[in-house]
Amino acid sequence: MTTHALSIGSALDPSGTGASQITDLWWVMFWLSLIPIVIVGAIVVAILLRRRRDSPGATHPPAETSVSERSDRLIILLGGVVLPILLLIPVAVVAVGTASERVTADDETFEIGVTGHQFWWDLEYPSPGSNRLDDGETFRTANEIHIPAGRPVEFRLESEDVNHSLWVPELDGKTDLIPGRTNRLAIQADSPGVYQGLCAEFCGLGHAKMRFKVIAHEEEEFEEWLERESAPADLEVDAESLAEFGDSCAVCHDVRGLFEERTFRSSFGPDLTHFASRRTLGADIISNTPQGLARWIADPQGVKPGNRMPHLGLEGDELNLMVELLGRLE
Numbered sequence: 001m002t003t004h005a006l007s008i009g010s011a012l013d014p015s016g017t018g019a020s021q022i023t024d025l026w027w028v029m030f031w032l033s034l035i036p037i038v039i040v041g042a043i044v045v046a047i048l049l050r051r052r053r054d055s056p057g058a059t060h061p062p063a064e065t066s067v068s069e070r071s072d073r074l075i076i077l078l079g080g081v082v083l084p085i086l087l088l089i090p091v092a093v094v095a096v097g098t099a100s101e102r103v104t105a106d107d108e109t110f111e112i113g114v115t116g117h118q119f120w121w122d123l124e125y126p127s128p129g130s131n132r133l134d135d136g137e138t139f140r141t142a143n144e145i146h147i148p149a150g151r152p153v154e155f156r157l158e159s160e161d162v163n164h165s166l167w168v169p170e171l172d173g174k175t176d177l178i179p180g181r182t183n184r185l186a187i188q189a190d191s192p193g194v195y196q197g198l199c200a201e202f203c204g205l206g207h208a209k210m211r212f213k214v215i216a217h218e219e220e221e222f223e224e225w226l227e228r229e230s231a232p233a234d235l236e237v238d239a240e241s242l243a244e245f246g247d248s249c250a251v252c253h254d255v256r257g258l259f260e261e262r263t264f265r266s267s268f269g270p271d272l273t274h275f276a277s278r279r280t281l282g283a284d285i286i287s288n289t290p291q292g293l294a295r296w297i298a299d300p301q302g303v304k305p306g307n308r309m310p311h312l313g314l315e316g317d318e319l320n321l322m323v324e325l326l327g328r329l330e
């Protein structure tokens with residue numbers, strides 16, 4: 001099994017502006033919550049020690065009722081009213097402060113469409129030259145979200161089927177993708193790097209295998225990626241491979257530029273235009289190697305039970321043709 005284990009970054013070791021704010025808030029809550037834990041713990045210990053000191057047969061004179069009632073009331077007042085107020089007010093102040101300092105997006109912020117599918121991520125980017133999806137041409141890719149580091153980008157979050165939730169613990173908190181609704185998340189990676197993401201809302205059989213990567217680039221590198229990724233596939237394909245792909249795959253997968261005329265564009269499965277440049281496949285489940293790819297095409301349900309790519313019965317030369325073709329989609 002080449003399925004790699006999920007090595008997910010820690011939310012307490014943040015690399016994104018949002019995650020840093022959440023971490024700071026978390027530590028404030030952690031230290032403040034220690035105060036009542038220590039007080040209650042001390043009371044419990046004191047009671048235990050006192051019971052041990054008292055010999056089993058010893059009788060106590062009944063306590064003065066009025067005194068005990070007064071101290072009971074004092075304990076309830078201090079422990080039930082004063083202490084919670086003293087603890088929750090600072091948490092509220094810091095939480096409101098954190099919320100008001102969140103990364104924000106405006107009309108100029110680079111926008112990326114993220115659509116959740118059972119069980120993969122469809123991505124839509126504005127073509128080079130514009131920042132917003134509604135401004136003009138767009139192109140699609142899947143499962144690897146490339147972003148520029150050091151400035152905010154805005155995810156437009158939608159779902160094609162059921163509820164999903166996008167979570168990159170090192171970068172920010174979770175946001176749901178809900179059918180029939182558009183959610184937005186302004187997110188910023190503070191430095192270049194590869195950050196692990198996952199679906200954080202149970203969405204069906206393949207839910208645990210619905211991951212993705214966020215790849216944050218230096219500005220110039222990002223622009224180069226955008227140029228490359230937006231271009232149609234540029235390769236010579238023999239007639240046999242083209243026919244095979246057309247018959248077996250093109251109903252669900254788009255490869256921009258592969259067919260001279262397209263009467264339709266399929267978005268049932270991930271866009272494969274530059275598939276060979278992706279690190280992994282199956283929504284970040286296995287490495288994108290010729291072996292991994294052959295295994296996927298031959299038996300997608302074995303690699304990822306429940307996913308929406310059916311068993312196609314490809315083997316031998318047909319399988320090799322497809323592995324070879326997809327391997328050239330740089």
Ligand SMILES: [Cu+2]
Nearest residue numbers: 164199203210
């Ligand atoms: Cu999901």
